[in-house]
Amino acid sequence: MSVPRLLAVSTLGVAAVLAITGCSGAKPAAEAEKPAAQSVTVEDNTGKHTVQTPPKSVVATDNRTFQTLSDWGVELSAAAVSLMPDTVSYKTQKGLVDLGTHREPNLELLVAAKPDLIINGQRYQSFHDEIVKLAPDATVLELDPRDGEPFDSELKRQVTVLGEVFGKQAEAKQLVADFDKAADRAKKAYKSSDTVLAVNTSGGAIGNIAPTVGRTLGPVYDLIGLTPALKVDKSSEGHKGDEISVEAIASANPDWILVMDRDSSFDKAERGADYKPAAEILEKNDALKNVKAVANQHIVYMPTDTYLNEGIQTYTEFLNDFADALEKSKA
Structure with a gap:
């Protein structure tokens, strides 16, 4: 007799609980599990x-x-x-x-x-x-x-903030760590006695990228502690840099040339039929063949999409490429 009574009590208890939760505005399980904003x-x-x-x-x-x-x-x-x-x-x-x-x-x-x-x-x-x-x-x-x-700190700040916004803190930390590692490699491998010239190419022309203020590669001088092969009194921050002749490059005779090919970021239609890759402009120019950087193949190019990218990943890739070239030159 007691078993049916217990079942009856339990049934009433469950019904009461359901009634109470129903009155309290309980939400479906799927909705209840949805994380609050x-x-x-x-x-x-x-x-x-x-x-x-x-x-x-x-x-x-x-x-x-x-x-x-x-x-x-x-x-x-x-x-x-x-x-x-x-x-x-x-x-x-x-x-x-x-x-x-x-x-x-x-x-x-x-x-x-x-x-x-x-x-x-x-x-x-x-x-x-x-x-x-x-x-x-x-x-x-x-x-x-x-x-x-400091440009490097600003790149790291950017991804760190984005990591907080999108819940990607671990991924942001990894991007920062990868960048720091690449920069440290380049700093360690670079000799301050080696002179460096940073340039960009666009429309078949060469532009000098000045230390610090120059677009894209300018901050790399400060980051790695590069010794400029050429000093310009009035330098531009523009994407084309400062006009420079092949004769001026030959006279500066840099040990290393760092390059951003501006036009390579665009598709073939936008580049135009007259597009010349930076490598062709620099390495196949008779006026530059005796420049130390050219003769020794000490030319390092930024990733082809740099002009339309310029994120921390771009610099990490470039700094690793630069470090590879520097380390190879010592071997």
């Missing part, structure tokens, strides 16, 4: 920002961040796809809204993406204030390297 506070070039994580709609315009975001599998609602190199997966992603280049940006498409996070910078930097006005509910992060700050 969180936030993280990060600091960029304009101050501190609280970012909801994970962000629901992300827009990216900063070239230096494309590779990192792509490698981390971050889904973008819109981006400056026209400014991406072919080496970044977003370039060929169907359905990704293209905001266009910085020369003719379509900011209406940015608004239509309803972003809650915008990673802006580099070529789009001048549009910051306009973007903030057009998307007042979005957090706009600017992580461009700041003037007066």
Whole structure:
């Protein structure tokens, strides 16, 4: 007799519990297990920002961040796809809204993406204030390297902040560690008695990249402690550098030449039929054949997508290539 009674009591108990939980507004299991939205506070070039994580709609315009975001599998609602190199997966992603280049940006498409996070910078930097006005509910992060700050620290700061935003702290630490290791290798292998000339090539012409202020390779002088083979009183920060003749290069006679081929970042149609690779311009020029760097094959080229990338991965790859060449020259 007692067993049926216990069952009856248990049944009533369960019913009561269900009734109570029902009145308390219990949610389905699947919904209950869904993680609650969180936030993280990060600091960029304009101050501190609280970012909801994970962000629901992300827009990216900063070239230096494309590779990192792509490698981390971050889904973008819109981006400056026209400014991406072919080496970044977003370039060929169907359905990704293209905001266009910085020369003719379509900011209406940015608004239509309803972003809650915008990673802006580099070529789009001048549009910051306009973007903030057009998307007042979005957090706009600017992580461009700041003037007066060590360039390597700025590259590391960028990926560290992005790691916090997207929950990729471990991946960000690895990127920083890989970069530091490559830089240390190059520093250790480089002899200060060796002179260095950094140049870029574009449209068949050669431009000198000045130490510190020069585009892309300028900061590498400071990072590795390179001895310049040529000093220019007034130097440019522009993407083409300062005009330099092959005679001036021959006169400087550098031990090493570091090169960024600007045009190699673009596809064949954009390069044009007259495109000449940097190697052809430098290594097949009779006026340069007796330059120590050319004669000894001490020319190191940046990755072909550098001009449209310039992220920490680009520099890590280049510094490892430079270290390889330096170590080989000692063997």
